[in-house]
Amino acid sequence: MSFARFAFSARALHRQAASSARRYSTAPDASKKPSNxxxxxxGAGCAGIAAYIYLKQSGSAKAAATPKKDLTSPLDPQKWVEFELKRIEPYNHNTAKYIFKLPEGQASLMPVASCVLVEPAEGARPLLDDKGKPVHRPYTPISPPDLEGEFTFLIKRYEQGQMSQYIHALKPGEKLAIKGPLTKxxxxxxxxxxxxxxxxxxxxxxxxxxxxxxxxxxxxxxxxxxxxxxxxxxxxxxxxxxxxxxxxxxxxxxxxxxxxxxxxxxxxxxxxxxxxxxxxxxxxxxxxxxxxxxxxxxxxxxxxxxxxxxxxxxxxxxxxxxxxxxxxxxxxxxx
CATH class of the missing domain: 3.40.50.80 (Nucleotide-binding domain of ferredoxin-NADP reductase (FNR) module)
Incomplete structure (x- = not known):
């Protein structure tokens, strides 16, 4: 069963709307609430290892969007594809943008809403959980699905997060294995x-x-x-x-x-x-x-x-x- 959806271009012109009061307004709360x-x-993910199991069993979702200039997607929900880290852009004290390279004429074409699974590239140090099983984590790109030549993840480093720690140690030119998309x-x-x-x-x-x-x-x-x-x-x-x-x-x-x-x-x-x-x-x-x-x-x-x-x-x-x-x-x- 395919879950692919057509995505509108993230570069479309924004509709200008006149300012008006919302039905659900916000107001500061001065009282101290329990800690976040x-x-x-x-951990960092919303889905965890179960995402990998489900995708492996039923991963028929194919990346699809309204392509411009006949863009194609290199992503594959059936197998791991390795992508080279193009550059890193620091964001704040524990988060950075990781931009991965795509060939000319290709874009992620991620359906909305969907994510991908990531794991270390072949030959890299494997990540194993406390049961000795490979660690995979879901991430959602923040770049437009029709952006040609690269796609971007915003990744926060968690002290107990094996995958986030691993990605934060990557250097430009190194690779990460990605499987997807998985439509949520x-x-x-x-x-x-x-x-x-x-x-x-x-x-x-x-x-x-x-x-x-x-x-x-x-x-x-x-x-x-x-x-x-x-x-x-x-x-x-x-x-x-x-x-x-x-x-x-x-x-x-x-x-x-x-x-x-x-x-x-x-x-x-x-x-x-x-x-x-x-x-x-x-x-x-x-x-x-x-x-x-x-x-x-x-x-x-x-x-x-x-x-x-x-x-x-x-x-x-x-x-x-x-x-x-x-x-x-x-x-x-x-x-």
């Missing part, structure tokens, strides 16, 4: 009136992929609200990009940040994403099939907000805060 820190100790949830333009996005740390990349795709389409009518939790202000990934998108699309995008450690100049929320915050900003479950809530972050955060995800193929029951607020399995998707 335990939520980030679970095929995005259909205007399928929902409201989309709530709840993310933590590096779990922001699939949200960015969806927003860039959806907001670039002038026909978009869906209203997006992003709640994004991080340890500190300097840890907020892609903040400039999200703030710019919010400025360009004031009627269809709202972004709310919360941090664990706030300095005296911070005017946003402090603490983890809680029931009150979600109820205030995310469209209610009473909207039925008109609302969707997407969740991606460290396992602790996902468990508390939406319940544990069973596997890459099975979402598992909705529990946690979203269950308390009345959301059903049809209304929630866990990356």
């Amino acid at each position: 820190l335990p939520l980030y100790l679970g 949830i095929p995005y259909k333009q205007n399928e929902w009136d409201e989309v709530g996005m709840i993310a933590g740390g590096s779990g922001i990349t699939p949200m960015y992929q969806v927003l860039k795709h959806a907001l670039a389409d002038p026909s978009n009518k869906t209203k997006f609200t992003l709640l994004f939790a991080n340890i500190s202000e300097r840890d907020i990934l892609l903040r400039e990009e999200f703030d710019q998108l919010k400025k360009e699309h004031p009627d269809t995008l709202n972004v709310i940040y919360t941090v664990d450690k706030a300095d005296s100049n911070w005017k946003g929320y402090t603490g983890y994403i809680n029931k009150e915050m979600i109820a205030k900003h995310i469209a209610p479950a009473s909207l039925g099939n008109k609302v969707k809530v997407l969740v991606c972050g460290p396992p602790g955060q996902v468990n508390a907000i939406a319940g544990k995800k069973e596997s890459i193929a099975k979402q598992g029951p909705v529990s946690g805060i979203l269950k308390e607020l009345g959301y059903t399995e049809d209304q929630v998707f866990k990356f």
